[in-house]
Amino acid sequence: MSDATKTIKDTVTNNDVVLFMKGTKEMPQCGFSSRVAGVLNYMGVDYSDVNVLSDETLRQGIKDFSDWPTIPQLYVKGEFVGGCDIITEMTMSGELDTLFAENGVTFDKDAAEKIREANA
Numbered sequence: 038m039s040d041a042t043k044t045i046k047d048t049v050t051n052n053d054v055v056l057f058m059k060g061t062k063e064m065p066q067c068g069f070s071s072r073v074a075g076v077l078n079y080m081g082v083d084y085s086d087v088n089v090l091s092d093e094t095l096r097q098g099i100k101d102f103s104d105w106p107t108i109p110q111l112y113v114k115g116e117f118v119g120g121c122d123i124i125t126e127m128t129m130s131g132e133l134d135t136l137f138a139e140n141g142v143t144f145d146k147d148a149a150e151k152i153r154e155a156n157a
Contacts, residue, residue, distance in 0.1 A: 041098030049112040053142055054084035057099045058109040062086040069121035070109045076128050077111075079152065081145040082137070114140045128152055 060066030089096040127133040
């Protein structure tokens with residue numbers, strides 16, 4: 038197992054919600070990362086952010102780990118959920134709320150509803 042794979046596995050195992058992204062949750066450095074971080078931040082989700090721009094082996098390693106070609110990537114309870122388009126769709130359909138609720142992840146249900154109302 039490579040160092041990057043071990044780091045990724047440890048990170049997704051030891052944190053309930055992890056977003057591998059370009060930049061940080063406070064300062065995303067691409068629009069797609071900004072969109073997913075914005076949803077999680079607005080919904081009050083406690084999550085760990087991993088800036089893949091800080092380490093090229095990690096940037097490629099997360100793509101290999103998930104077999105998913107793009108970043109950002111969201112993990113909940115060690116399971117890969119998806120990238121920006123999937124998270125956006127799940128937010129709009131309410132599936133993300135369900136996923137969080139089923140996994141004991143605290144989030145603001147009213148904020149999630151406001152996102153749907155604003156984008157209906």
